[in-house]
Amino acid sequence: MQTSLTAEFLATPEGREADAILRACVHCGFCTATCPTYQLLGDELDGPRGRIYQLKLMLEGVPPTRTTQLHLDRCLTCRACETTCPSGVRYARLADLGRAELEQRVPRPAGERLTRWLLRTLVPYPGRLRPFIALGRLARPLLPTALRRKVPAKRPAGPWLAAARDRRMLVLEGCVQAVATPATNAAAARVLARLGVTLIRADSAGCCGAVSTHLAAPAEGLDFMRRNIDAWWPHIEAGAEAIVVSASGCGTMVKEYGEALRNDPAYAAKAGRVAGLARDIAEVVAQEDLGRLKARAEGRKVAFHSPCSLQHGQRIRGVVESILRGAGFQLTPVPDAHLCCGSAGTYSLLQPELSGELLANKVAALQSGGPEVIATANIGCQLHIESGAAVPVRHWIELLDEVCS
Structure with a gap:
C-alpha cells in the first residue's frame, strides 16, 4: 500500500521500519x-487489516482516539494473521511499534x-511474584470458584540432573514459569541429561x-534483553551450545533479540x-537420538495445544x-487448532471477556x-x-519425562 508517514516519525528507525511493513500489505x-x-x-476494525489501517492513519498524522486504542488493545498478537498472509506482512512488529x-x-x-x-512491575520479577502466588494458594479454599481456578497449584520441581x-x-x-511451574525446566533438564546434555542456569537472567x-x-x-x-x-564464550527455552512465548521473544537491539552498538552483535543460539526445547529434543529415552507412554491419550507463539511466532x-x-x-484430534486460547501474555487479565470466550472455545x-x-508448550x-x-494440563516435556526410563 502507499504511505505518507509524517516526516518526523519517518526520520526515526522505528518510523522507517513501520513504513516498510505497511508498504508490504x-x-x-x-x-x-x-x-x-x-x-x-x-x-x-478488530481484525488485522482494520488495525493496520488505523495504525497507518495515526502514523500519517491523523489524531488517534480512545477507540483506536480499544481496537488495538483487543489484538492478541497471536500472529495467526502472519501465518496466513501471502505478502509476509510482519503485523506483530507493526503492532508493537504502533502501541x-x-x-x-x-x-x-x-x-x-x-x-x-x-503488571510490568510485578509479573517479570519472580521474587516479587512469588509471595502473591503463595498467598493465593493459602487463600485458595476461601476464593470464589472462578478465581480459585486461576491460582496455580504447587508443583514440586524434582531433581535437576546433569x-x-x-x-x-x-x-x-x-x-512466571520459574514461580508457577518450576517442574517444567526441571523435567527438561532430566530429559536432556538422558540425552547427554546438561542444562545450566544463569542466576542473573530473568524475564x-x-x-x-x-x-x-x-x-x-530492551533493558530486560x-x-x-x-x-x-x-557461558556462551565458554562454549554453551544453545539457549533452551521451554516457554514458547519467551522463545519467540529471545529469537528476536537481534532485531530488537540491532541499533544498539554495544549489544547488536551479541x-x-x-538470537541465533535460541532454541525451543522441542527443537533441541527432536535433534537427539530419542531411542535413548526408552519412552513408553502405552497409548496414553493426550490433546496437544500448540501455542500461537510456537506455531505462528516460531x-x-x-x-x-x-x-x-x-x-x-495417542494424540486426540483438536478442531481449529490454529486459534488462540486467549491467554496471550497479560491479555487474559486486561481483556477478560474476550479471553474467556476464546478459552471456552479452546477447552471444548x-x-x-x-x-x-x-x-502445551507455554506457561x-x-x-x-x-x-x-476438566482434565489436567501439563507442559509436554513433563509428560515425556514421566514415561522415560
Whole structure:
C-alpha cells in the first residue's frame, strides 16, 4: 500500500521500519479469516487489516482516539494473521511499534495506567511474584470458584540432573514459569541429561522482555534483553551450545533479540548471537537420538495445544506432536487448532471477556477427543487452559519425562 508517514516519525528507525511493513500489505483480507477477535466480533476494525489501517492513519498524522486504542488493545498478537498472509506482512512488529506510539498520543484513564504499571512491575520479577502466588494458594479454599481456578497449584520441581557428557546448554528460567511451574525446566533438564546434555542456569537472567514490550514499554523491554545477554554471555564464550527455552512465548521473544537491539552498538552483535543460539526445547529434543529415552507412554491419550507463539511466532509445527507420538502417546484430534486460547501474555487479565470466550472455545476443542491430559508448550497457555479444563494440563516435556526410563 502507499504511505505518507509524517516526516518526523519517518526520520526515526522505528518510523522507517513501520513504513516498510505497511508498504508490504496489499489489504487482501486473507488475515481476517484466521483472526480470533474478528471471528468473535465480526468488526473489520478488530481484525488485522482494520488495525493496520488505523495504525497507518495515526502514523500519517491523523489524531488517534480512545477507540483506536480499544481496537488495538483487543489484538492478541497471536500472529495467526502472519501465518496466513501471502505478502509476509510482519503485523506483530507493526503492532508493537504502533502501541508504543499510541501510548504517547492517547492518555489512558488512571485505572488502566495503574493496572498496566502493576503488571510490568510485578509479573517479570519472580521474587516479587512469588509471595502473591503463595498467598493465593493459602487463600485458595476461601476464593470464589472462578478465581480459585486461576491460582496455580504447587508443583514440586524434582531433581535437576546433569549429564555425564561434557555438553552444556543454557536454559531461560523466565519469570512466571520459574514461580508457577518450576517442574517444567526441571523435567527438561532430566530429559536432556538422558540425552547427554546438561542444562545450566544463569542466576542473573530473568524475564525475556516480552511483558514490557507488548505493554508499550519498549525501552524497559530492551533493558530486560540486555540483562539476559550479560548473564548468558560468559557461558556462551565458554562454549554453551544453545539457549533452551521451554516457554514458547519467551522463545519467540529471545529469537528476536537481534532485531530488537540491532541499533544498539554495544549489544547488536551479541544480541544477534543470542538470537541465533535460541532454541525451543522441542527443537533441541527432536535433534537427539530419542531411542535413548526408552519412552513408553502405552497409548496414553493426550490433546496437544500448540501455542500461537510456537506455531505462528516460531513457525514450529508438528515437532512436539511427532515427539509425543514417538514416545507412545495417542494424540486426540483438536478442531481449529490454529486459534488462540486467549491467554496471550497479560491479555487474559486486561481483556477478560474476550479471553474467556476464546478459552471456552479452546477447552471444548481440546476436550472433544476425550483426552486424559492436555499438553502445551507455554506457561501462559498452560495456566489459562487449566483454569477452564476438566482434565489436567501439563507442559509436554513433563509428560515425556514421566514415561522415560
